[in-house]
Amino acid sequence: MSKTPFSEEEFLKKYNKYDYDLLSVTTDIIIFSISHLNSDNYRKLGEKKCSVLLVKRNTYPYINKWCLPGGFIHINEDLETATKRILLDETNLKNIYLEQLYTFSSIDRDPRMRVLSSAYMTLINKDMIKEKLSDNTSWFNITIKETTKNSSETLLTFYLENDKENIEFSVMKILKEKTSNIYDYKVVKNENIAFDHAIVIATGLDRIKNKIEYTDILFNIMPKYFTLGQLQQVYEAILNKPLLSPDFRRTIKNKVEKTNKVQKGSGHRPSVLYKYKG
Amino acid sequence: MSKTPFSEEEFLKKYNKYDYDLLSVTTDIIIFSISHLNSDNYRKLGEKKCSVLLVKRNTYPYINKWCLPGGFIHINEDLETATKRILLDETNLKNIYLEQLYTFSSIDRDPRMRVLSSAYMTLINKDMIKEKLSDNTSWFNITIKETTKNSSETLLTFYLENDKENIEFSVMKILKEKTSNIYDYKVVKNENIAFDHAIVIATGLDRIKNKIEYTDILFNIMPKYFTLGQLQQVYEAILNKPLLSPDFRRTIKNKVEKTNKVQKGSGHRPSVLYKYKG
DNA sequence: CTAATAGTGTCTATTAGACAGTATGTT
DNA sequence: AACATACTGTCTAATAGACACTATTAG
Numbered sequence: 078m079s080k081t082p083f084s085e086e087e088f089l090k091k092y093n094k095y096d097y098d099l100l101s102v103t104t105d106i107i108i109f110s111i112s113h114l115n116s117d118n119y120r121k122l123g124e125k126k127c128s129v130l131l132v133k134r135n136t137y138p139y140i141n142k143w144c145l146p147g148g149f150i151h152i153n154e155d156l157e158t159a160t161k162r163i164l165l166d167e168t169n170l171k172n173i174y175l176e177q178l179y180t181f182s183s184i185d186r187d188p189r190m191r192v193l194s195s196a197y198m199t200l201i202n203k204d205m206i207k208e209k210l211s212d213n214t215s216w217f218n219i220t221i222k223e224t225t226k227n228s229s230e231t232l233l234t235f236y237l238e239n240d241k242e243n244i245e246f247s248v249m250k251i252l253k254e255k256t257s258n259i260y261d262y263k264v265v266k267n268e269n270i271a272f273d274h275a276i277v278i279a280t281g282l283d284r285i286k287n288k289i290e291y292t293d294i295l296f297n298i299m300p301k302y303f304t305l306g307q308l309q310q311v312y313e314a315i316l317n318k319p320l321l322s323p324d325f326r327r328t329i330k331n332k333v334e335k336t337n338k339v340q341k342g343s344g345h346r347p348s349v350l351y352k353y354k355g
Numbered sequence: 356m357s358k359t360p361f362s363e364e365e366f367l368k369k370y371n372k373y374d375y376d377l378l379s380v381t382t383d384i385i386i387f388s389i390s391h392l393n394s395d396n397y398r399k400l401g402e403k404k405c406s407v408l409l410v411k412r413n414t415y416p417y418i419n420k421w422c423l424p425g426g427f428i429h430i431n432e433d434l435e436t437a438t439k440r441i442l443l444d445e446t447n448l449k450n451i452y453l454e455q456l457y458t459f460s461s462i463d464r465d466p467r468m469r470v471l472s473s474a475y476m477t478l479i480n481k482d483m484i485k486e487k488l489s490d491n492t493s494w495f496n497i498t499i500k501e502t503t504k505n506s507s508e509t510l511l512t513f514y515l516e517n518d519k520e521n522i523e524f525s526v527m528k529i530l531k532e533k534t535s536n537i538y539d540y541k542v543v544k545n546e547n548i549a550f551d552h553a554i555v556i557a558t559g560l561d562r563i564k565n566k567i568e569y570t571d572i573l574f575n576i577m578p579k580y581f582t583l584g585q586l587q588q589v590y591e592a593i594l595n596k597p598l599l600s601p602d603f604r605r606t607i608k609n610k611v612e613k614t615n616k617v618q619k620g621s622g623h624r625p626s627v628l629y630k631y632k633g
Numbered sequence: 634c635t636a637a638t639a640g641t642g643t644c645t646a647t648t649a650g651a652c653a654g655t656a657t658g659t660t
Numbered sequence: 661a662a663c664a665t666a667c668t669g670t671c672t673a674a675t676a677g678a679c680a681c682t683a684t685t686a687g
Contacts, residue, residue, distance in 0.1 A: 098430040101379035102471055120637045120686075132504040149441055152469055174535055180473050181457040182434040191430055193471075195458050247523040255633055256571040257452055293534040306638065324677065326640075345638040346684035355533055398659075398664050584665070602650065604667075623665040624657035 103194045104160045105147035105274065107281040108168065109179070110203035111298050112218050118345035123335040125310040126218035128169065129204070129237070129278060139271030141243065145278070146214075147194070167214065168206050172230045174297045175199045178281055186273045194272075196255045198281045202299040215239050219319055221282070228252075232265065233279055244269040248279040263338065285315055293332060296353040297343050302342055304348040381472045383552065384424035384439045385456070386446065388481035389576050389589050390496050391529075398622035403588040404496035406481070407515070407556060408445065409412040411491040416466045417549030421522065421557070425472070434572040438475045443493065446484050452575045453477045456559055464551045472550075475561045478575040493517050497562070501597055506530075510543065511557055522547045563593055570612060576633040582618055582626040583607065 108130040116123040131143040146167045149160040157175065165171055178196040186192060203216065210216075217237035224232040229252035237244040244266040253259045260283070262276045270278075289295050295311055309325045333353075338350040357398045363424040398531040415552040424445045428437040429631040435453065443449055456474040478553075481494065488494075495515035502510040507524060508532035515522040531537045538561070540554045567573050572590055609632075616628040 089401070096426065098379070100380050100428075100430070102378050102380070118637085122638075136657075147483045148377075149376065150460075153376070153462060155462055156458065156471075174532055176535060176537060177457060179455060180434065182428075182473075184431060185434055193434075195460075198676075254452055256574055257454060258566070259454060288536070293538045294536055304639085321678070322639080322680080323641075328676080343638075344686045346640080348639055366666075398663085400665075582666085599651070600666080601652080606649080618651070621665075622659040623663075624667080626666055 101190060101192045102150050103192055104150055104156055104163065104195050105196045105277055106143040106160050106163055106167075106175075107145055107196065107198040107278060108164070109198065109200045109281070109285065109298070110216065111314060112203075112216065112351070114218075114296050122306065122310065125314040126220070127282070127314045128173070128216045130203075131209075131215060131217055132167075133215070134271055135213060141270055142271040143217075143274075145179055145196075145274050146272035156195050156197070164199065168201065169208050170201060170205060172284075173199055173201055174285075174294060176294075178277070178284055180279065183273065194277075196277045196281065198284065200294055200298055201283070202298055205283075206298065215242075216246075217242075220284070223317070229255075233298045235275070235278070246270055246275045247298065248275055250283075252278065282315075286317075289315060293353070296332075301354065302338060302350040302352055303338060304350060305333070306348055371418070379470045380428050380434075380467060381425050381470055381473050382434055383423040383474045383555060384429055384438055384441055384445075384453075385423055385474065385476040386442070387476065387559070387563065387576070388494065389592060390481075390494065392496075400584065401587065403585075403592040404498070405560070405592045406480075406494045406496045408488075409492070409493060409495055409515075410445075411575070412549055413491060420547055421495075421550040422549035423474075423552050424442070442477065446479065447486050448479060448483060449476055451479055452572060456555070456560075456562055456630065459551055459555065461551065464625045472555075473556045474559065476562065478563070478572055479586050480576055480578055482578065485609075493518075493520075495522065497560070508531075513553070513556070523625060524548055524553045526553055528557065528561075535589065561594075564595075567593060571631070574610075580614060580616060580628040580630055582628060584626055586611070586629070 080292070097158060109241040110128050110352070112126045112128045114124040114126060130146060132146050134140055134142055134144055137265065142346050146163055148163050150156060152268065154162070156177070160175060164173075164175070174196055176199070178198050180193065180195045180280075184195045185198055186193060186194070208303070215240050220236040222234040225236070227248075231250045232247060233250055234243065234247040247265040248261045249265050251261045253261045264273070264275050267275045285294070289312065295315065298311060299308065305326055306322070308329065309320055312325065313320055329343045334354040336350050336352055340350055341347040381392045388406050388408070390406045392402040392404060392406045408424060410424050410528050412418055412420055412422055424441055426437070428434060432440070434455070438453060439449065442453070443450075453475055454477070456476050458471065460471045462469060464472070469473060494516050498514040500512040500514075502512070504510055504527075509528045510525055511528055512525045513523065523545070525543040527541045527543050528540065529539045531539045539559050540552050542551070545553045563572070567590065573586075573593065576589060577586065581605055584600070586607065588597055590603065591598055611629040612627050612632040614630055616630055617625045619625040
């Protein structure tokens with residue numbers, strides 16, 4: 078039992094927090110959703126694309142580059158509270174699925190000063206956003222090309238596009254340690270994404286890909302009623318690969334509930350609308 | 356394109372980081388290993404227990420309570436560098452598996468001031484530590500009792516013990532959101548664990564349980580050569596449930612390599628020593 | 634009729650759980 | 661001989677992948 082010359086109360090009074098290094102902490106949030114591209118053929122289903130909400134910076138550093146929504150956390154709020162505040166600011170949405178992704182801490186990730194950033198991610202149905210996005214905010218559709226370099230390295234090339242702009246960046250995904258399934262991400266090419274947000278986006282997409290295998294998070298992206306074909310398209314957009322429809326229907330069956338509604342008018346057999354069986 | 360009255364260089368020069376709230380950031384590290392309990396019967400295998408390294412605090416706050424090894428991160432190191440420094444201090448080990456667990460950020464988690472903490476975890480073979488542990492540091496064997504309260508709540512009661520001390524604490528594990536498999540942990544009973552480290556330990560153990568299903572991290576806890584019986588005991592200790600030996604052998608088979616060594620002298624059929632097939 | 638998606642059924646290969654039964658050391 | 665673990669083999673149920681085939685609409 079250690080002896081101390083004064084009480085806990087006295088100790089805390091004398092305690093000077095400036096004896097330690099202090100850091101700024103931000104939270105960045107990856108807001109994922111799905112875009113429905115229109116088809117040229119009236120019968121064909123429009124393609125679906127995973128999309129992400131980005132903000133164009135109007136101050137230094139990285140002026141005019143795109144970054145994730147985010148901001149400094151205040152001294153009287155925890156990370157999740159801060160993230161919800163930012164999410165409400167950007168999308169006017171609340172009470173939605175939010176997950177801590179990773180805390181990024183490279184010492185040079187912000188040229189202004191040492192900033193540590195905890196990234197969160199969320200999946201939303203962007204049609205729920207009634208308000209017009211502010212001018213500097215935009216959804217980008219994501220296309221990813223994966224190139225396997227060797228057993229522990231994969232090159233991920235991201236193509237982000239909206240009506241006005243095309244952005245391309247690449248990230249090398251490197252297996253960090255053979256026993257752990259943990260990866261390092263290194264930016265290989267990037268001109269338009271601010272800070273280390275290219276890595277944050279890559280990390281987030283990987284997390285989602287993993288999580289949709291064993292959770293129901295993709296239902297957060299869906300409207301209340303949907304066809305199994307639409308649901309499959311969303312899974313395919315996120316997983317970045319086609320699925321076989323009979324097999325998809327079989328495995329998803331116990332997560333959804335048939336309704337008595339039907340979607341018609343599409344030049345082919347109408348499909349039953351389902352809803353998520355919470 | 357926004358206009359700005361001065362250059363980026365000028366901007367950074369004028370930038371005053373004290374315009375923003377600053378926080379202290381610590382890293383806490385859960386160092387897991389396995390203890391081999393001796394058997395009363397010369398033939399029986401000694402039981403194995405998951406164990407964790409704790410440090411007894413000798414200053415306020417939480418004086419004389421146990422906590423995870425950890426410390427403040429310096430302005431010139433990232434989280435992983437800081438964690439490795441602390442791990443080297445405590446165990447003299449380097450180049451080992453290390454994984455970021457979660458960043459804990461409740462505003463009242465430290466009575467001194469606002470402290471944000473990123474927790475890391477690692478699995479080691481504690482026989483590799485040659486040096487004597489310092490007096491205030493000790494391994495505790497963990498026994499967990501799980502009680503299901505309802506579909507979204509499970510009470511976890513932790514019994515930690517070493518030669519001198521028994522610690523008990525309980526944590527309620529609450530499903531946070533039905534689509535996501537994310538849990539909240541709330542301390543129900545705790546007298547001897549400092550800060551929010553009871554929650555950190557509970558979170559870490561859950562992460563490991565999940566990860567050993569699809570990674571090889573448990574091999575970090577094993578010595579170079581081991582029998583399949585020993586390996587199974589380690590899996591059982593972490594998963595907190597018995598496994599069927601024929602099934603365990605079948606599923607683990609492609610991860611290990613038979614050697615020509617054999618372990619004898621145990622009152623029963625000798626067992627072949629295996630090693631991890633990296 | 635046609636193009637396109639909706640939806641059903643089935644064959645096969647793989648995997649997980651349960652467990653019966655044999656092998657072989659030490660005391 | 662007895663005990664305790666080491667190790668093998670097998671039956672079954674559940675699951676995943678591939679794919680053939682039928683149903684139904686708008687134009």
